[in-house]
Amino acid sequence: MQTIKVMIVDDSAVVRQVLSASLGEDAGIEVIATAPDPIFALEKMQKTWPDVIVLDVEMPRMDGVTFLKKIMSTRPTPVIICSTLTERGSETAMQVLAAGAFAIVTKPTTALRQFLLESAGELIHAIRAAAKANLKRLGPARPLAPLGPGPAKLSADVMLAPADHSQAMAQTTENIVAIGTSTGGTQALEVVLTALPRVCPGLVIVQHMPEKFTAAFAQRLNSLCQIEVKEAAHGDRVMAGRALIAPGGKHMMLRRNGAQYAVDVVEGPPVSRHCPSVDVLFRSAARFAGRNAVGIIMTGMGDDGAKGLKEMHDAGAWTVGQDEDSCVVYGMPKEAVKLGAVDRVLALKNIPEAILGRISRKG
Numbered sequence: 001m002q003t004i005k006v007m008i009v010d011d012s013a014v015v016r017q018v019l020s021a022s023l024g025e026d027a028g029i030e031v032i033a034t035a036p037d038p039i040f041a042l043e044k045m046q047k048t049w050p051d052v053i054v055l056d057v058e059m060p061r062m063d064g065v066t067f068l069k070k071i072m073s074t075r076p077t078p079v080i081i082c083s084t085l086t087e088r089g090s091e092t093a094m095q096v097l098a099a100g101a102f103a104i105v106t107k108p109t110t111a112l113r114q115f116l117l118e119s120a121g122e123l124i125h126a127i128r129a130a131a132k133a134n135l136k137r138l139g140p141a142r143p144l145a146p147l148g149p150g151p152a153k154l155s156a157d158v159m160l161a162p163a164d165h166s167q168a169m170a171q172t173t174e175n176i177v178a179i180g181t182s183t184g185g186t187q188a189l190e191v192v193l194t195a196l197p198r199v200c201p202g203l204v205i206v207q208h209m210p211e212k213f214t215a216a217f218a219q220r221l222n223s224l225c226q227i228e229v230k231e232a233a234h235g236d237r238v239m240a241g242r243a244l245i246a247p248g249g250k251h252m253m254l255r256r257n258g259a260q261y262a263v264d265v266v267e268g269p270p271v272s273r274h275c276p277s278v279d280v281l282f283r284s285a286a287r288f289a290g291r292n293a294v295g296i297i298m299t300g301m302g303d304d305g306a307k308g309l310k311e312m313h314d315a316g317a318w319t320v321g322q323d324e325d326s327c328v329v330y331g332m333p334k335e336a337v338k339l340g341a342v343d344r345v346l347a348l349k350n351i352p353e354a355i356l357g358r359i360s361r362k363g
Contacts, residue, residue, distance in 0.1 A: 003027075003028055003029060003030040004028060004029050004030065004051045004052060004127060004128065004131040005030055005032045005048065005049075005050045005051045005052075006023060006029055006030065006031050006032065006050055006051065006052050006053070006054060006127060007031070007032060007033045007034070007035065007041060007044070007045065007050035007052075007053050007054070008020060008023075008031060008033075008034040008035070008053075008054045009034070009035045009036075009037070009038060009041045009053060009054070009055045009056060009059070009064070009067070010034075010036070010054070010055070010056040010059070010082070011036045011037055011056060011058075011059045011060060012056070012112075013036075014112060014113060015056070015082070015107075015112070015116065016034040016036070018113055018116045018117065019031075019054060019082075019116060019120075019123070020034060022116065022117060022120035022123075022124075023120070023123070023124065023127070025120075026124050028128070029124065029127060029128075032048055032050055033045075033048070033050070036059070036060075037059045037060050037061045037062060038059065038061065038062040038063075038064070038066070038067035038070075039061045039062055041053075041067070042067075049075065049077070050077065051077075051078070051130075051131050052077070052078045052079075052080065052102075052127050052130045052131055053071070053077055053078070053079045053080070054079075054080050054082050054123070054127075055067065055068065055079050055080065055081055055082065055083075056081075056082060056083050057081060057083040057092060057096065058083065058084075064081065064083065064096070065092075065095050065096055065099055068081075068096060068099045068100060068101060069099045069100075071100075072099060072100040076100070078102040078130035078131065078133050079100065079101050079102055079130075080101070080102055080103045080104075080105065080123070080126050080127065080130060081096045081101045081103070081104045081105065082105045082107055082123070083104075083105075083106065083107060084106070084107045091216070093212075093213060093216070094213070094216045094217065094220060097186055097213075097217075098220070102126070102129075102130045102133060102183070103126045103129075103130065103183075105119065105122070105123060105126070129183065129301050129329065132329065133183070133184070133328050133329055154269055154270065154271050154272070155271065155272070155279070155307070156271050156272075156277065156279040156280050156283045156307070156308060158268065158269055158271060159251055159253065159266075159268050159271060159277075159280045159283075160253060160280065160283050160284055160287065161287075162283065162287075162311065174202075174238075174259055174260055174261055174292065175201045175202075175292050175293070175294070175359050176201060176202050176203070176204060176238050176254065176261055176285065176289050176292065176293050176294075177201050177202070177203045177204070177293070177294045177295075177296065177355055177359075178203075178204050178205075178254070178281055178282055178285040178289075178293055178294070178295050178296070178312070179192070179203060179204070179205045179206070179295075179296045179297075179298065180205075180206045180278030180281060180282060180295075180296070180297050180298070180300075180304070180305035180308070180309075180332065181205075181206070181207055181208070181278075181297070181298035181299055181300050181332070182207070182208040182274075182278075182299070182300025182301055182302065182304065182329075182331075182332060183208075183299060183300050183301045183328055183329045183331075184298075184299035184300065184327060184328025184329055185207045185208070185298055185299055185300055186207060186209075186217060187328075188298050188299050188322070188326075188328075188348055189205065189207060189221065189298075190221060190224065191348055191349065191351075191352075192298075192348070192351050192352050192355075193221055193224075193225045193227065193229060193243055194221075194224050194225050194226075195352035195353075196225070196226065196227050196352055196355070196356070197226055197227075197356075198226045198227060198241045199240065199241060200227060200240065200241060200355070200356060200359075201240060201294075201355070201359050202238035202239045202240055202241075202242050202243075202244075202261065203227075203238075203242070203243040203244065204232070204238055204243075204244050204246075204252065204254055204263060204281060204285070205243055205244065205245045205246065206245075206246045206252060206276045206277065206278045206280075206281045206305075207245060207246070208274050208276070208278075208300065208304070209248045210248045210249065211247070211248040211249040212248065213248050214231050214245055214246065214247050214248045215231045215247070217231075217245065218230050218231040218245045219231075221243075221245075225243075227241045227242060227243055228241060228242045228243070229242075229243045229245065230242070230243075230244060230245070231244075231245050231247050232244035232245060232246055232247060232252050232263050232265050233265060234263070234264060234265040234266070235262055235263070235264075236262060236263050236265075237257075237260060237261070237262045238254065238260075238261040238262060238263060239260075244263055246265070246276035246281065247265060247276070248276070249275055249276075250265050250266060250267060250268070250275065250276060251265070251266055251267075251268045251271070251275060251276050251277060251280045251281075252264070252265050252276055252280070252281055253266065253280060253281065253283075253284035254281065254284040254285050254287075254288050254289060255284065255288055256288040256289070261288070261289065268280075271304075272302070272303065272304035272305075272307075273302065273304070274302075274304050277304055277305075278297070278304045278305030278308060278332070279304055279305055279306075279307055279308035280308070281308065282295055282305055282307075282308025282309050282311060282312050283308045283311055285308075285312055285317065286308070286311040286312040286314070286315040286317065287315075289315075289317065290315040290316050290317065291315065291316030291317060292317075293312060293315075293317040293318075294317060294318050294319070294320070294355060294358055294359070295308075295309050295312040295313070295317050295318070295319040295320070296319070296320045296321075296322075296351060296355075297309050297319075297320070297321050297322065297332050297333050297336045297341075297342070298321075298322040298327070298332070298333065298348070298351075299322055299326075299327035299328045299329055299330070299331075299332070299333070299348075300327075300329055300331055300332040300333075301329050301331045301332070302331050302332060302335075303331070303332060303335035304332060305332050305336065306332060306335035306336040306338070306339050306341060307339065307341075309321075309336045309339075309341040309342070310336070310339045310340065310341035312341075313340075313341045313342075313343065318343055318344075318358055319336075319341055319342050319343045319344070320342065320343065320344050320345075320346055320351060320354060321333035321336050321337055321341075321342035321344075321345050321346075322345075322346065322347075322348055322351070323345050323346060323347050323348075325347065326347045326348035326349070327348075333345075
């Protein structure tokens, strides 16, 4: 098996030393170089280009965001941000995501050595996923999802009973679109949502993100889109021309009020190792919307959403999976296809048109 070549760029000698030692214990990873700042890193990269870069933000001579943009505009390479600044507020985090960071690991300001040692497994997992990322398909400046949680795997049963379809109307003028995505999803969602006109069905979306990220992400999309995009609040109505994004750290479930739909935003354990979980959202869509829904599963690691999409499919919803070529990580759609949950496989650029075409045919 070919080893993954990693470069560590951080002005802290402690970070470079501890990460080099921790990553070096994995037989599939080779730390080919370390650098105290991006200028030194660029010099070393002329000799050997890494498969994955672990990058700090605050450094001398050139900051990490500038370096990240430079990399993505010249030779797109998976970059994992490892910084204390991403915890101070969402602005820096959103900057690196918008610049194309693959994942974010927030370093604490104290007990750094111990944290790095304890987080080695998570970082190795991120590096392995990053090395498989299909970055070349999306061009420069791809915002991607931060690291997801990794607890025990629970099913959607802990949040909601399986759909019996008794609560889904046979037909209603209120149609909804449920979307689930993870790694690579922030850019994929931007492609889809910015292409939708003001007159479009209401959307409910789970993008794997931790707390404090989703609000800033929704605000950014809202500034770019014709439709309204907001972080969902408990009781928000799902309406035409609006996209509701599940808050990080909470589950979002669709419910029906008469012929209308709203969302419940609730606390709960991770489902399919994620909170929010796509499986939870999709199950609720199967239960309460049935054939009045469109389910879309897009780029992401793992299998969250695959079972839920199958439930939507079985309830009569029209279901779509993003194709492999346009996915950054072809994990979630692949698992959904395996289950027979997908009616149509589409390239990312064709998904907005498909949403509008399907809803207009139903109307």
